[in-house]
Amino acid sequence: MHRILLIDDDTQLGGPLAAYFARFDMALEHCLRPSDGLARLAQGGIDAAILDVMLPEMDGFALCRAIRKDSDLPIVMLTARGEVMDRVVGLELGADDYVPKPFEPRELVARVQTVLRRRAPAAPKAAAADPNHLCFQGLRIDVATRTVLRNGDAVDLTGTEFDLLLLLARAPGKVFSRDDILNQLRGHEAELYTRAVDIVVSRLRKKLEPLDCIKTLRNAGYTLALAPLAASAAGSAA
Template sequence: MNRILLIDDDEQLGPPLTTYFQRFELSLTHALKPSEGLALLARGGFDAAILDVMLPEMDGFELCRTIRRTSDMPIVMLTARGEVMDRVVGLELGADDYLPKPFEPRELVARLQTVLRRQSKAHALAISSGQAGDSSSPPLRFEGLTIDADRREVQREGEVVDLTGTEFELLLMLAREPGKVHSRDDILNQLRGHEADLYTRAVDIVVSRLRKKLEPLDCIKTLRNAGYSLALRRAAP
């Protein structure tokens, strides 16, 4: 059973969600303050986190940033006003998805299942690759950039780059077919699952975040009204 941590100062939200989540084999723990939530996360054992934007002590954006310093666990943000800027900022800070309040519990479960499934697939791939011995795939090498899918590690000019799970999957998707143009819808279907509500702006945000982390390399090319492609040339053997 996956363990989910909800950090939200609404005392009335936790109990009904806890009961509802159990129907989908999800165990929910509710923390009312960021400090309480961070203490629980430090003990380990959680598979994903749900963060409200409006919180005491620190807002959900700062909390997301704090969690991302040490963890790539899936994060879903709850935006009270449902404003686009809240969603944009959350995604820029490393959240995997967002959901405006008020929300339907079933939609929250669906979004959690999507990000958990993606995380599970990534971990399974890493484990199977590690056990494959000589059959593991070699790193993808480009001019200034190395992507090791087995170790889920990216090096920019010899320096390891800290990427979220979504950022890594996007880069790997582009790198496996360098030069090919991937549309925003193709990227969303690949990274977030068909259940997720298509939100093309989310792709632009993740690409922008990834570009900044890979600077000074100019890795990702934008083709207007078409999509994105990897712009790097493969490294000489």
């Protein structure tokens, strides 16, 4: 059972939420003050945190920053303010998702479940696989040196373009929505906090031509439409 820590000064919120989370096999604990929440986190055993923005002692952004100094714990921010800028700040500080108040408990549960799945350990790779090299037909990504070869030629990518390609390449065939990209590439160029994700994808596509590897699924997102090479083929292509 996952243990979730809610840090929110609303004394009426913890009980009903705990009962609701229990229906989804999650145990929710409630701390009213950031200092109490940090002390509880230090004890260990918490799988994700839900932070209110408006808190005594320090706001939720400062609390998120404090947690991120020592932990990669999944974090969902709660706030009564729905401005885009608040979401940007939260993501820049390391939050994994952002839910404005008032919210439906089912939505909050779904968001928490999503960030827990996103942080779950990946399935073990085959022993012969090289995690530092992702190889596809016509495309080779060197994770350690952050270099990309397209049909044997080096491709000059920005840091954001490389990280976007790496995100897609680590799960070929998986569809990533714009929100997925925003959340997983947090802390990068400011452009990735707007709809200009489409522009970054367009630039990356152009640099990878003539390969037609990044597909758009209408109203869904983007996916890398290349099959990974087998270990033996990847080795011969190196």
